[in-house]
Amino acid sequence: MNHPILTAPGHATTRRQWLGCTAALLAGTALPAAQAGPAQRLGAQLRIVIPANPGGGWDQTGRALGAALTSSGMVDKVVYENIGGKGGTLGLAEYTKRYGSDPGSLLIGGMVMVGALALNKASKDLQQVQALARLTSDYLVVAVPADSAIADPKSLAKAMRENLGALAIAGGSAGGVDHMYAGMLARVAKANPEQLQYKPFPGGNDVVKALLQKQVQVGISGYSEFRDALQAGKLRALGVSSRRALFGIASLRDQGVDAEMSNWRAVFTGKSLPAERSQQMLAAIEYAVAQDGWKQSLASNSWSPSWQTGKALHDFLEIETSTAQLMTYLLKLKS
Template sequence: MRFRKALLPLAVIASLASGAAHAQVNVMLPANPGGGWDGTGRQAFQALNDAGIFTEGVNFTNTGGAGGTIGLAEFQGAQTGKADALAVFGAITVGSIILNSSPINLADFRPVARLTAEYLVIAVAENSPYTTLEELVAGLKADTGANAIGGGSAGGVDHIALALLAQAADIPVVDLNYIPQASGAETVTGVVNGTLAAGISGISEFQQFADQGRIRILGVTAAERKEGLDVPTFKEAGYDVEVANWRGILGAPGMPDDNYAVWVDRFAQLNDSPAWTTVLKTQGWDQFFLPGAEFGTFIADENARIGAILKDAGLAQ
């Protein structure tokens, strides 16, 4: 009798342990703590919890480097076929895979949800001779190499936005004098001290410096003007360019179909939740949701588009 009584708690414990292991989700954040991907992942799961959509445990792993490709490679090796394994990634990853000739193939992963977008702005120093985007473009046309433009990593979304602007203005992309910077703050420093004719980065990185009067923002890559930012879009200025630094969620390669469907649904619920609306407003992110298969189609299109741009810029074969 004692033996049978002892077995019941052990069976219950084993059952609970199995359930807990299944409930916990492992999330790869392929960047160092504190960056955009890190914030997107942590804020999304906090909002899922706050909204009561997913309230189980979350195990975050930060592995940065090479535009997210190092973390995604680690994720693929450790989590393929797992039911509850997700990774954050974004537009930068697409270009990094191409530039670094990475063996990572985004088509191998399961596209769960595109979540956010942050549009880009181009800015000059307050005392710059360029007071409009059209004047800056005219300066680039007159002497492309003499006008250094700073932004994020080579092949990243900042570089791509500048390349698209050059294409729209009939400026050879290969002639651009693009100088990668370590951060938005470093770009602003270069703009202010005159080593850069202009800089390009996310709205959130430049807005504070514009408010301080250190730089002048000339244009934004959104389809429409942004609230609180009284500057024209690139399209308004006559350049058919719209590009965003988007971020989203991938499921592990081989994630079971039933489990995949659950995660797609959870993020669809998140997108409609007040908790997520609050996060977007607080962080200054744009809602940019696409679910499941639609997101997969978008990734494939971005891969082709970004690949073509990088080839035009002479950065990829």
């Protein structure tokens, strides 16, 4: 049974109504089929702009894509440029300004950027670039220090309900998927989301450090960013944001806290590129991610393949933008 947890004036909304369209679009997606022959090469050098600091999910995705493009012969060399800050919005602005018409550059982005733009009431900025392909989807892990008194999702919900303001929660950039999920957890716990003490960090490594140094009590990030600390016994996972257990971690939903959410990452290019060049870039990416090198990156980072292009991707981005705007409003997220 679906229980309304958030209500806007004249509008009752459930978690599954927010995410149902997104989940439907994500369901059943996979790697593109291997092409019969190599696509046209992109040239000697390609630039991949990563709108985040080194070490996080976008950085891992951008560098894995670059490695796939070089190993598949689509390009000789890839130059990486990290421009972190404000959920990818700084990198997006710089990319638009400097590389909007550059036929040799790509931009990594995803739900975090969509959320940050919604938080800053700047969603139209995403229209300054063109989406080529959605690459991966990921689920969020909620973790605490190994010696934390918070034992499971229900005790987390209890702590939130009793004194949300005393519980510092670390995650990625303000307005991003981690921030949204923290707000969702607060509402599921029947706490006041306006008291949410969310501490944004530029990357997953920073979230881990904040947890280990006891700067915060709870962290939210992708499994690949928490994996080493979890395996070393330094952190303890309370649950994962999927419907069922994943990575050997029970879902929060199966433990009595009904909050589901997924993340995704995509690749974009300049809005001013000729259609012929955009299609050439897309064909090269499609060929690269059908090869074994990319598949190994998916496995090693615990990413789910989530390939999508064309009108389906355009429609998906419109839904995600509307979802981010709605959740930013209903959860009263603040930058």
